Amino acid sequence: MALQSARKVRGCCSFIRALHKGPEAAPVPQVSEHAQLSWILTCMVRLPRLQHLHQWKAKSAKQQSDGTVGLLTYPVLQAADILTYKSTHVPVGEDQVQHMELVQDLAQGFNKKYGKFFPVPKSILTPMKKVKSLRDPSVKMSKSDPDKLATIRVTDSPEDIVHKFRKAVTDCTSEVTYEPSRRAGVSNLVAIHAAVTGVPVEDVVRSSTGLDTARYKLKVANAVIEKFAPIRSEIEKLKRDRDYLEKVLRVGSAKAKEIAYPVLQEVKKLVGIL
Known part of the structure; x- marks a missing residue:
């Protein structure tokens, strides 16, 4: 050690x-x-x-x-x-x-x-609150997860973030709802969306009415990209100095x-x- x-x-x-x-x-x-x-x-x-x-x-x-x-x-x-x-x-x-x-x-x-x-x-x-794995919403998101699609990193490129959210585990129901005990995957996406936008979960769900999960994944990915953009920019700036x-x-x-x-x-x- x-x-x-x-x-x-x-x-x-x-x-x-x-x-x-x-x-x-x-x-x-x-x-x-x-x-x-x-x-x-x-x-x-x-x-x-x-x-x-x-x-x-x-x-x-x-x-x-x-x-x-x-x-x-x-x-x-x-x-x-x-x-x-x-x-x-x-x-x-x-x-x-x-x-x-x-x-x-x-x-x-x-x-x-x-x-x-x-x-x-x-x-x-x-x-x-714990952010759940994109590939297994029963466990928390971890940087040590061997499945590279399970974890979103601040330094991920926008393309990588979109790809990971597209591969996120959800279910067969296309509607966006927040029901952690019954729909863990979709609820995890809603929780992430609420966290990066600062909007209450209820409002996130309401604003996503009419979206299927495929389109909702892209919406969440874009919200995460927007949140991480200034952080990634600062990291790149510091790496150059x-x-x-x-x-x-x-x-x-x-x-x-x-x-x-x-x-x-x-x-x-x-x-x-x-």
Whole structure:
């Protein structure tokens, strides 16, 4: 996990250079404290505790295997991301509640063994609704879904977005209605349409009267394209400004390390590494 984290940090500049095919740039300072604290916390949590987490069980079942160690221990790295900065409040969605409970357990366990050091962070539930997969509306949309047609990405081209919505799973009824329990696929499209336009679901359905699902898919696709257009434009603009991106990485790394380094040093002293 430590190796993976270090590679992710090092990969930022490599990614930027690859986009521009420019000359090698000065290396960006690394923040390795997250990975080091993650290892220490991993030594304090038992295997059944991690296997109990819903996302581990769901993703393992979907992969039709026992899953990977990285998938199993990723929530501990998330805990390290939070505890390294002694966070007191963390905004999370419903699907991350169990992971936050793990963070709280780890903080309390560490404090019980080594003295009160970490604040036990509180969860702040965000009112975000889950967007369902376009190919399987019974599960949430996920960037890790192996089916590339299941997920809409902000960086998708307009052509890709239209193609994905055309392939979205609906049903044999052509009318546009919002009935999540009975018509999950169409209702998912309505929910997405309402979210990107800021229009209530009821009004979205009313404005789509007379459209069959084929034409409605195109309407939703166009609404998503319009919503994402300025975001995609800004992303493309930033990708062209390599100097600015590398400056952000350097400044951010320095600020993060300034906070994280003394925390990790104190943790190492408490556990007996230093």
